[in-house]
Amino acid sequence: MSQQSFLDVKDLRIHFPTDDGLVKSVDGLTFGLERGKTLGIVGESGSGKSVTSLGILGLHKGGRARISGEIWLDGEELVSASPEHVRGLRGKKMAMIFQDPLSAMHPYYTVGDQIIEAYRIHHDVSKSVAKKHAIDMLGRVGIPEPTRRVDSYPHEFSGGMRQRAMIAMALSCDPELLIADEPTTALDVTVQAQILDLMRDLQREFNSALIIITHDLGVVAELSDDILVMYAGKCIEYGTTEDIFYRPEHPYTWGLLGSMPRLDREPTERLLPIKGSPPSLINVPPGCAFHPRCPYAELTGGKAGTEVPPLAETEGGHLVRCHLDKAERRRLWENEIKPVLETQ
Numbered sequence: 001m002s003q004q005s006f007l008d009v010k011d012l013r014i015h016f017p018t019d020d021g022l023v024k025s026v027d028g029l030t031f032g033l034e035r036g037k038t039l040g041i042v043g044e045s046g047s048g049k050s051v052t053s054l055g056i057l058g059l060h061k062g063g064r065a066r067i068s069g070e071i072w073l074d075g076e077e078l079v080s081a082s083p084e085h086v087r088g089l090r091g092k093k094m095a096m097i098f099q100d101p102l103s104a105m106h107p108y109y110t111v112g113d114q115i116i117e118a119y120r121i122h123h124d125v126s127k128s129v130a131k132k133h134a135i136d137m138l139g140r141v142g143i144p145e146p147t148r149r150v151d152s153y154p155h156e157f158s159g160g161m162r163q164r165a166m167i168a169m170a171l172s173c174d175p176e177l178l179i180a181d182e183p184t185t186a187l188d189v190t191v192q193a194q195i196l197d198l199m200r201d202l203q204r205e206f207n208s209a210l211i212i213i214t215h216d217l218g219v220v221a222e223l224s225d226d227i228l229v230m231y232a233g234k235c236i237e238y239g240t241t242e243d244i245f246y247r248p249e250h251p252y253t254w255g256l257l258g259s260m261p262r263l264d265r266e267p268t269e270r271l272l273p274i275k276g277s278p279p280s281l282i283n284v285p286p287g288c289a290f291h292p293r294c295p296y297a298e299l300t301g302g303k304a305g306t307e308v309p310p311l312a313e314t315e316g317g318h319l320v321r322c323h324l325d326k327a328e329r330r331r332l333w334e335n336e337i338k339p340v341l342e343t344q
Contacts, residue, residue, distance in 0.1 A: 006034055007071075009032070009071050009072075012071065013027055014060060024284060026048045027234055029048070031238065033209045034209065036204075037209060039212070040214065040223065040226070042216075042228070042229055047231055048230050048232075053179045056073075058078060058081075061086065076089075091118055096179045096180075098181055099185055106154075109153075110153055111157065115133075115150075116130040119134065138150055138168050142198060143168070149161075163183065167199065167202070171202060176208055177208060177211075179210075180199065183219075212224060226240055227239065229244065229256070233284075237252070237320050249318070250322050251294045252274070258340070276292060286306060288309050288322070291304035300323040300324060307323070
Protein backbone atom coordinates (compact mmCIF):
# COMPACT_ATOMS: atom_id res chain seq x y z
CA MET A 1 0.00 0.00 0.00
CA SER A 2 1.42 3.35 -1.02
CA GLN A 3 2.15 5.90 1.68
CA GLN A 4 1.60 8.86 -0.68
CA SER A 5 -1.30 7.70 -2.82
CA PHE A 6 -3.98 9.86 -4.40
CA LEU A 7 -6.35 8.36 -1.80
CA ASP A 8 -4.90 7.32 1.56
CA VAL A 9 -7.16 5.84 4.24
CA LYS A 10 -5.35 5.43 7.58
CA ASP A 11 -6.73 3.57 10.61
CA LEU A 12 -10.31 4.51 9.72
CA ARG A 13 -12.90 3.66 12.37
CA ILE A 14 -16.63 4.23 11.91
CA HIS A 15 -18.73 3.19 14.91
CA PHE A 16 -22.46 3.67 15.51
CA PRO A 17 -23.88 3.85 19.05
CA THR A 18 -27.20 1.98 19.35
CA ASP A 19 -29.49 0.92 22.18
CA ASP A 20 -27.96 -2.57 21.97
CA GLY A 21 -24.34 -1.42 21.99
CA LEU A 22 -21.63 0.05 19.79
CA VAL A 23 -21.68 -1.20 16.19
CA LYS A 24 -18.07 -1.32 14.96
CA SER A 25 -18.82 -1.21 11.24
CA VAL A 26 -15.27 -0.19 10.23
CA ASP A 27 -12.55 -0.89 12.76
CA GLY A 28 -9.04 0.23 11.82
CA LEU A 29 -8.97 0.14 8.02
CA THR A 30 -5.89 1.28 6.07
CA PHE A 31 -5.33 1.30 2.31
CA GLY A 32 -4.15 3.49 -0.56
CA LEU A 33 -5.15 4.02 -4.18
CA GLU A 34 -3.36 5.70 -7.08
CA ARG A 35 -4.89 7.63 -10.00
CA GLY A 36 -5.84 5.39 -12.89
CA LYS A 37 -5.90 2.29 -10.67
CA THR A 38 -8.80 0.16 -9.47
CA LEU A 39 -9.23 -1.28 -5.98
CA GLY A 40 -11.79 -4.02 -5.38
CA ILE A 41 -13.22 -4.28 -1.85
CA VAL A 42 -14.90 -7.65 -1.26
CA GLY A 43 -16.56 -9.45 1.61
CA GLU A 44 -19.90 -10.76 2.80
CA SER A 45 -22.84 -8.49 3.58
CA GLY A 46 -22.19 -6.68 6.85
CA SER A 47 -18.40 -6.68 6.53
CA GLY A 48 -18.21 -2.86 6.36
CA LYS A 49 -17.70 -2.30 2.63
CA SER A 50 -20.48 0.21 1.97
CA VAL A 51 -19.95 2.01 5.30
CA THR A 52 -16.33 2.55 4.24
CA SER A 53 -17.38 4.10 0.93
CA LEU A 54 -19.92 6.42 2.54
CA GLY A 55 -17.28 7.42 5.08
CA ILE A 56 -14.84 8.43 2.33
CA LEU A 57 -17.53 10.66 0.80
CA GLY A 58 -18.34 12.20 4.19
CA LEU A 59 -21.93 10.97 4.11
CA HIS A 60 -21.88 9.89 7.78
CA LYS A 61 -21.10 13.42 9.00
CA GLY A 62 -23.91 15.07 10.89
CA GLY A 63 -25.32 11.72 12.00
CA ARG A 64 -24.65 9.55 15.02
CA ALA A 65 -21.51 7.95 13.60
CA ARG A 66 -18.26 8.21 15.56
CA ILE A 67 -15.48 8.60 13.01
CA SER A 68 -11.75 8.60 13.64
CA GLY A 69 -8.60 8.03 11.62
CA GLU A 70 -7.53 9.87 8.49
CA ILE A 71 -8.78 10.04 4.89
CA TRP A 72 -6.37 11.88 2.59
CA LEU A 73 -7.64 12.76 -0.89
CA ASP A 74 -5.07 14.42 -3.14
CA GLY A 75 -3.32 15.95 -0.12
CA GLU A 76 -6.49 17.04 1.73
CA GLU A 77 -7.56 15.43 4.99
CA LEU A 78 -11.33 14.82 5.00
CA VAL A 79 -12.18 13.41 8.44
CA SER A 80 -11.26 16.69 10.16
CA ALA A 81 -12.64 18.88 7.33
CA SER A 82 -15.95 20.68 7.71
CA PRO A 83 -19.09 19.05 6.24
CA GLU A 84 -19.47 22.08 3.93
CA HIS A 85 -15.97 21.60 2.51
CA VAL A 86 -16.47 17.87 1.94
CA ARG A 87 -19.85 18.56 0.32
CA GLY A 88 -18.08 20.86 -2.12
CA LEU A 89 -15.73 18.02 -3.11
CA ARG A 90 -18.54 15.53 -3.72
CA GLY A 91 -19.47 15.37 -7.37
CA LYS A 92 -16.40 17.20 -8.66
CA LYS A 93 -13.44 15.62 -6.82
CA MET A 94 -15.14 12.36 -5.82
CA ALA A 95 -18.39 10.70 -6.79
CA MET A 96 -20.31 7.51 -6.16
CA ILE A 97 -22.38 5.07 -8.19
CA PHE A 98 -24.93 3.85 -5.65
CA GLN A 99 -26.10 0.27 -5.31
CA ASP A 100 -29.75 0.87 -6.25
CA PRO A 101 -30.20 3.67 -8.80
CA LEU A 102 -34.00 3.55 -8.50
CA SER A 103 -33.85 4.59 -4.84
CA ALA A 104 -30.77 6.83 -5.27
CA MET A 105 -32.36 8.91 -8.04
CA HIS A 106 -35.25 11.24 -7.24
CA PRO A 107 -38.52 9.87 -8.68
CA TYR A 108 -40.12 13.31 -9.17
CA TYR A 109 -37.41 14.77 -11.42
CA THR A 110 -36.30 13.71 -14.87
CA VAL A 111 -32.97 11.99 -15.29
CA GLY A 112 -31.75 15.00 -17.26
CA ASP A 113 -32.74 17.47 -14.54
CA GLN A 114 -30.77 15.49 -11.97
CA ILE A 115 -27.63 15.41 -14.11
CA ILE A 116 -28.09 19.13 -14.88
CA GLU A 117 -28.34 19.97 -11.16
CA ALA A 118 -25.20 17.97 -10.35
CA TYR A 119 -23.29 19.71 -13.14
CA ARG A 120 -24.44 23.27 -12.37
CA ILE A 121 -23.48 22.99 -8.68
CA HIS A 122 -19.83 22.87 -9.75
CA HIS A 123 -19.95 24.84 -13.02
CA ASP A 124 -21.23 28.36 -13.62
CA VAL A 125 -23.19 27.62 -16.80
CA SER A 126 -26.72 28.17 -18.08
CA LYS A 127 -29.35 25.45 -17.88
CA SER A 128 -29.29 25.00 -21.67
CA VAL A 129 -25.51 24.41 -21.64
CA ALA A 130 -25.89 21.96 -18.75
CA LYS A 131 -28.68 20.13 -20.60
CA LYS A 132 -26.47 19.76 -23.66
CA HIS A 133 -23.78 18.31 -21.38
CA ALA A 134 -26.34 15.91 -19.85
CA ILE A 135 -27.37 14.69 -23.31
CA ASP A 136 -23.72 14.19 -24.21
CA MET A 137 -23.07 12.18 -21.01
CA LEU A 138 -26.13 9.95 -21.56
CA GLY A 139 -24.92 9.27 -25.09
CA ARG A 140 -21.42 8.43 -23.88
CA VAL A 141 -22.71 5.82 -21.44
CA GLY A 142 -24.66 4.12 -24.21
CA ILE A 143 -28.25 5.25 -23.63
CA PRO A 144 -30.08 5.27 -27.00
CA GLU A 145 -31.76 8.48 -28.20
CA PRO A 146 -30.26 10.60 -25.41
CA THR A 147 -31.90 13.79 -26.74
CA ARG A 148 -35.30 12.23 -26.03
CA ARG A 149 -34.43 10.14 -22.98
CA VAL A 150 -32.92 13.11 -21.13
CA ASP A 151 -36.53 14.12 -20.34
CA SER A 152 -37.52 10.66 -19.05
CA TYR A 153 -38.10 9.81 -15.39
CA PRO A 154 -36.07 7.08 -13.60
CA HIS A 155 -39.01 4.65 -13.53
CA GLU A 156 -39.19 4.84 -17.33
CA PHE A 157 -35.69 3.36 -17.64
CA SER A 158 -34.82 -0.33 -17.44
CA GLY A 159 -32.45 -1.48 -14.67
CA GLY A 160 -29.44 -1.41 -16.97
CA MET A 161 -30.33 2.05 -18.31
CA ARG A 162 -30.82 3.42 -14.80
CA GLN A 163 -27.38 2.13 -13.88
CA ARG A 164 -25.93 3.83 -16.97
CA ALA A 165 -27.75 7.07 -16.07
CA MET A 166 -26.30 6.85 -12.54
CA ILE A 167 -22.83 6.45 -14.04
CA ALA A 168 -23.47 9.46 -16.30
CA MET A 169 -24.49 11.54 -13.27
CA ALA A 170 -21.45 10.41 -11.27
CA LEU A 171 -19.08 11.23 -14.15
CA SER A 172 -20.74 14.49 -15.17
CA CYS A 173 -18.09 16.59 -13.40
CA ASP A 174 -15.09 14.37 -14.27
CA PRO A 175 -14.40 13.20 -10.68
CA GLU A 176 -10.90 12.07 -9.86
CA LEU A 177 -12.17 9.38 -7.46
CA LEU A 178 -15.14 7.19 -8.40
CA ILE A 179 -16.67 4.69 -5.96
CA ALA A 180 -19.01 2.03 -7.37
CA ASP A 181 -21.07 0.20 -4.74
CA GLU A 182 -22.33 -3.10 -6.16
CA PRO A 183 -22.60 -1.58 -9.67
CA THR A 184 -23.96 -4.76 -11.29
CA THR A 185 -26.39 -5.98 -8.61
CA ALA A 186 -29.75 -7.21 -9.99
CA LEU A 187 -28.63 -6.82 -13.61
CA ASP A 188 -28.65 -9.71 -16.04
CA VAL A 189 -25.31 -11.13 -17.13
CA THR A 190 -25.25 -9.41 -20.53
CA VAL A 191 -25.96 -5.98 -19.02
CA GLN A 192 -23.40 -6.64 -16.27
CA ALA A 193 -20.70 -7.18 -18.90
CA GLN A 194 -21.71 -3.97 -20.70
CA ILE A 195 -21.60 -1.94 -17.46
CA LEU A 196 -18.17 -3.31 -16.54
CA ASP A 197 -16.81 -2.56 -20.03
CA LEU A 198 -18.27 0.95 -19.79
CA MET A 199 -16.66 1.63 -16.41
CA ARG A 200 -13.29 0.37 -17.64
CA ASP A 201 -13.44 2.56 -20.76
CA LEU A 202 -14.52 5.67 -18.84
CA GLN A 203 -11.84 5.17 -16.22
CA ARG A 204 -9.20 5.08 -18.96
CA GLU A 205 -10.66 8.25 -20.47
CA PHE A 206 -10.78 10.23 -17.20
CA ASN A 207 -7.76 8.54 -15.51
CA SER A 208 -9.81 8.39 -12.32
CA ALA A 209 -9.07 6.28 -9.27
CA LEU A 210 -11.81 3.65 -8.99
CA ILE A 211 -13.08 1.65 -6.01
CA ILE A 212 -15.38 -1.29 -6.78
CA ILE A 213 -17.32 -2.55 -3.75
CA THR A 214 -18.91 -5.96 -4.27
CA HIS A 215 -19.37 -9.49 -2.99
CA ASP A 216 -18.90 -10.80 -6.55
CA LEU A 217 -15.33 -12.00 -7.03
CA GLY A 218 -15.92 -12.28 -10.77
CA VAL A 219 -16.44 -8.51 -10.97
CA VAL A 220 -13.22 -7.68 -9.13
CA ALA A 221 -11.28 -10.23 -11.19
CA GLU A 222 -12.45 -8.40 -14.31
CA LEU A 223 -11.68 -4.84 -13.20
CA SER A 224 -9.34 -4.59 -10.22
CA ASP A 225 -5.60 -4.04 -9.97
CA ASP A 226 -5.63 -4.72 -6.21
CA ILE A 227 -8.14 -6.41 -3.90
CA LEU A 228 -8.93 -5.70 -0.25
CA VAL A 229 -10.82 -8.48 1.56
CA MET A 230 -12.91 -7.26 4.52
CA TYR A 231 -14.33 -9.22 7.43
CA ALA A 232 -16.05 -7.80 10.53
CA GLY A 233 -14.94 -4.25 9.73
CA LYS A 234 -11.26 -5.08 9.23
CA CYS A 235 -8.97 -5.78 6.30
CA ILE A 236 -7.98 -9.45 6.57
CA GLU A 237 -6.09 -9.72 3.25
CA TYR A 238 -4.77 -7.25 0.70
CA GLY A 239 -2.83 -7.86 -2.49
CA THR A 240 -2.80 -7.71 -6.25
CA THR A 241 -5.60 -9.47 -8.10
CA GLU A 242 -3.09 -12.18 -9.01
CA ASP A 243 -2.11 -12.60 -5.33
CA ILE A 244 -5.70 -12.98 -4.17
CA PHE A 245 -6.79 -15.40 -6.89
CA TYR A 246 -3.64 -17.50 -7.29
CA ARG A 247 -1.76 -17.15 -3.97
CA PRO A 248 -4.39 -16.35 -1.30
CA GLU A 249 -3.25 -16.88 2.28
CA HIS A 250 -6.28 -16.25 4.51
CA PRO A 251 -8.81 -19.04 5.23
CA TYR A 252 -11.67 -16.57 4.70
CA THR A 253 -10.39 -15.73 1.21
CA TRP A 254 -10.15 -19.47 0.51
CA GLY A 255 -13.79 -19.73 1.55
CA LEU A 256 -14.84 -16.90 -0.77
CA LEU A 257 -13.04 -18.54 -3.69
CA GLY A 258 -14.60 -21.92 -2.87
CA SER A 259 -18.10 -20.44 -2.89
CA MET A 260 -17.66 -18.81 -6.32
CA PRO A 261 -19.16 -20.71 -9.29
CA ARG A 262 -16.74 -21.45 -12.12
CA LEU A 263 -17.93 -20.89 -15.70
CA ASP A 264 -14.66 -21.77 -17.42
CA ARG A 265 -15.02 -25.52 -16.91
CA GLU A 266 -17.65 -28.20 -16.37
CA PRO A 267 -18.50 -28.29 -12.65
CA THR A 268 -17.78 -31.64 -10.96
CA GLU A 269 -18.38 -30.79 -7.30
CA ARG A 270 -20.81 -28.70 -5.27
CA LEU A 271 -19.76 -25.23 -4.19
CA LEU A 272 -18.03 -25.02 -0.81
CA PRO A 273 -19.93 -22.54 1.40
CA ILE A 274 -18.27 -20.87 4.38
CA LYS A 275 -19.80 -22.47 7.46
CA GLY A 276 -21.61 -20.32 9.96
CA SER A 277 -22.71 -16.69 9.70
CA PRO A 278 -20.88 -13.35 9.79
CA PRO A 279 -20.43 -12.08 13.36
CA SER A 280 -22.44 -9.39 15.04
CA LEU A 281 -20.57 -6.09 14.79
CA ILE A 282 -21.78 -5.28 18.31
CA ASN A 283 -20.34 -8.47 19.81
CA VAL A 284 -17.33 -9.21 17.61
CA PRO A 285 -15.67 -12.49 18.68
CA PRO A 286 -12.45 -12.04 20.70
CA GLY A 287 -9.15 -12.68 18.98
CA CYS A 288 -9.46 -13.29 15.25
CA ALA A 289 -13.05 -12.43 14.35
CA PHE A 290 -13.12 -15.29 11.84
CA HIS A 291 -11.99 -17.98 14.29
CA PRO A 292 -15.49 -19.37 15.11
CA ARG A 293 -15.90 -20.23 11.41
CA CYS A 294 -12.29 -21.10 10.61
CA PRO A 295 -11.54 -24.81 10.10
CA TYR A 296 -7.87 -24.18 10.94
CA ALA A 297 -8.27 -22.21 14.19
CA GLU A 298 -7.02 -25.15 16.27
CA LEU A 299 -3.65 -24.95 14.49
CA THR A 300 -2.86 -21.57 16.10
CA GLY A 301 -2.19 -22.88 19.61
CA GLY A 302 -5.14 -20.99 21.11
CA LYS A 303 -4.12 -17.58 19.71
CA ALA A 304 -7.10 -17.41 17.33
CA GLY A 305 -9.57 -17.09 20.20
CA THR A 306 -7.60 -14.65 22.35
CA GLU A 307 -5.34 -12.38 20.27
CA VAL A 308 -6.24 -10.10 17.36
CA PRO A 309 -3.74 -10.97 14.61
CA PRO A 310 -1.78 -8.06 13.08
CA LEU A 311 -2.03 -7.25 9.37
CA ALA A 312 1.43 -8.42 8.35
CA GLU A 313 3.22 -8.41 5.01
CA THR A 314 3.88 -11.86 3.63
CA GLU A 315 5.81 -10.62 0.57
CA GLY A 316 5.79 -7.88 -2.06
CA GLY A 317 2.90 -5.83 -0.61
CA HIS A 318 0.70 -8.89 0.01
CA LEU A 319 -0.78 -8.39 3.50
CA VAL A 320 -2.54 -11.04 5.62
CA ARG A 321 -4.20 -10.89 9.08
CA CYS A 322 -3.82 -14.47 10.31
CA HIS A 323 -2.19 -16.34 13.23
CA LEU A 324 -1.27 -19.31 11.04
CA ASP A 325 2.41 -19.50 10.19
CA LYS A 326 3.25 -18.34 6.66
CA ALA A 327 4.67 -21.75 5.72
CA GLU A 328 1.58 -23.48 7.14
CA ARG A 329 -0.77 -21.22 5.16
CA ARG A 330 1.06 -21.97 1.94
CA ARG A 331 1.11 -25.70 2.68
CA LEU A 332 -2.64 -25.72 3.28
CA TRP A 333 -3.26 -23.74 0.08
CA GLU A 334 -1.09 -25.90 -2.15
CA ASN A 335 -1.99 -29.30 -0.68
CA GLU A 336 -5.58 -28.97 0.55
CA ILE A 337 -7.41 -25.92 -0.80
CA LYS A 338 -6.10 -25.39 -4.32
CA PRO A 339 -6.57 -29.03 -5.47
CA VAL A 340 -10.21 -28.94 -4.31
CA LEU A 341 -10.90 -25.61 -6.04
CA GLU A 342 -9.39 -26.90 -9.26
CA THR A 343 -11.93 -29.74 -9.36
CA GLN A 344 -14.96 -27.45 -9.02
